[in-house]
Amino acid sequence: MKAFSYERPKTVQEAAQLVAERPGAKFIAGGTNLLDLMKLQIETPRTLIDVNRLPLDQVAETEGGGLRVGALVRNAELAAHPRVRRDYGVLAKALLAGASGQLRNKATTAGNLLQRTRCYYFYDTTKPCNKREPGSGCSAIGGFNRIMAVLGTSESCIATNPSDMNVALRALDATVETLDAGGAARTIPIAEFHRLPGDRPEIETALKPGEIITAVSLPKPVAGTHVYRKVRDRASYAFATVSVAAIIARGEDGKPRAARLAFGGLAHKPWRVEAAETALVETGSADASADRVLEGARGYGSNDFKIPLTRRTLRAVLTEMA
Known part of the structure; x- marks a missing residue:
C-alpha cells in the first residue's frame, strides 16, 4: 500500500x-x-x-410515498429496515444475498453502487487490463472467462458488475442523488448511472469529477410479488453467475399483468429489458421473455453456459412466484 x-x-x-x-x-x-x-x-x-461522519446515514419517507436512503446507510441496516422489508422486498433479499454478514455491517449504500466492475485479471497486475491501464488490452477475452459478461460487452472489456443491490435498484427504478463541489445537486436514474464499457471501460459511472453521492431514492412501491434469485458457485460467499430481481403482479386468473425484471452477472451494468417484461405479460412465457433478454448475447468460451442458465433461472423464478 x-x-x-x-x-x-x-x-x-x-x-x-x-x-x-x-x-x-x-x-x-x-x-x-x-x-x-x-x-x-x-x-x-x-x-x-x-x-463516515457526514449526516448521510438516515432512511426517510418521501412525500410521494417512497424512501430516501442516505449514502452512508449500511447494507445490513437497509436490509433490516421495516419499510424496505415490507414494501421493497426485492431490495432486502438482494442485500442479504450479497457478501458476508461482516461486510454488510460495513458496506454502505453509495459504496455498493460504486464498487468496481471487475474480473480476475483486474486483480492480476501481471496481465493486461484496460480498466487498470487503458489501452493495454483485455486478458479475459481469450482467457478464463467463466464469470464474465455475455451482454453489452465490447472488445475492451467483458467484466460484470458484481453488486446484488444494484440489480434490485434497477428493478425498482431508483434514482441516485449527488452534490458537486459548487453545491449543485442532481438526480441520475439508476438506468443511466452505470455505463457499458465501450472503448472506455475504466469509466464505470455517470458521476462527474468531484461529485459525491448523497442518497438513493426509491419511488412509491409497486404491487406484486418480490423475488431475488442468485445463482453462484458457492452459496456462502460469491458473486452471482446469474441473478434475477423480479416484481410480478398477477391477475385473478393467475397470469402476469405487470412485471419488472432485472438481471445481474450478465453485463457491465445491471441488465433490464422492458421488452422482456412486455413479452412476459403478453404471453405468460418465461422463454418468450428470456428471448428478449438474451438478444445479442455472446459467450466467450468458458462462460457460454450463462446463456441457457439465464433462461433456466428465469423459469425457476416464475415457478417460485406462481
Whole structure:
C-alpha cells in the first residue's frame, strides 16, 4: 500500500470540494472494496476523504410515498429496515444475498453502487487490463472467462458488475442523488448511472469529477410479488453467475399483468429489458421473455453456459412466484 494523506470533512460540500481540488483523491466509508484494491496497489489514491461522519446515514419517507436512503446507510441496516422489508422486498433479499454478514455491517449504500466492475485479471497486475491501464488490452477475452459478461460487452472489456443491490435498484427504478463541489445537486436514474464499457471501460459511472453521492431514492412501491434469485458457485460467499430481481403482479386468473425484471452477472451494468417484461405479460412465457433478454448475447468460451442458465433461472423464478 502506498502512502496517502487523510482528510475528514465536516460537510458534504466540503467533501466534494476536497475531492475536486486534489487529483487522485478518493472517498472512503466502509472501504470494503477500496482497501482491498489499495493493498494490491491497483488503486493508489493520494488522499483519502473519510465521509463516515457526514449526516448521510438516515432512511426517510418521501412525500410521494417512497424512501430516501442516505449514502452512508449500511447494507445490513437497509436490509433490516421495516419499510424496505415490507414494501421493497426485492431490495432486502438482494442485500442479504450479497457478501458476508461482516461486510454488510460495513458496506454502505453509495459504496455498493460504486464498487468496481471487475474480473480476475483486474486483480492480476501481471496481465493486461484496460480498466487498470487503458489501452493495454483485455486478458479475459481469450482467457478464463467463466464469470464474465455475455451482454453489452465490447472488445475492451467483458467484466460484470458484481453488486446484488444494484440489480434490485434497477428493478425498482431508483434514482441516485449527488452534490458537486459548487453545491449543485442532481438526480441520475439508476438506468443511466452505470455505463457499458465501450472503448472506455475504466469509466464505470455517470458521476462527474468531484461529485459525491448523497442518497438513493426509491419511488412509491409497486404491487406484486418480490423475488431475488442468485445463482453462484458457492452459496456462502460469491458473486452471482446469474441473478434475477423480479416484481410480478398477477391477475385473478393467475397470469402476469405487470412485471419488472432485472438481471445481474450478465453485463457491465445491471441488465433490464422492458421488452422482456412486455413479452412476459403478453404471453405468460418465461422463454418468450428470456428471448428478449438474451438478444445479442455472446459467450466467450468458458462462460457460454450463462446463456441457457439465464433462461433456466428465469423459469425457476416464475415457478417460485406462481
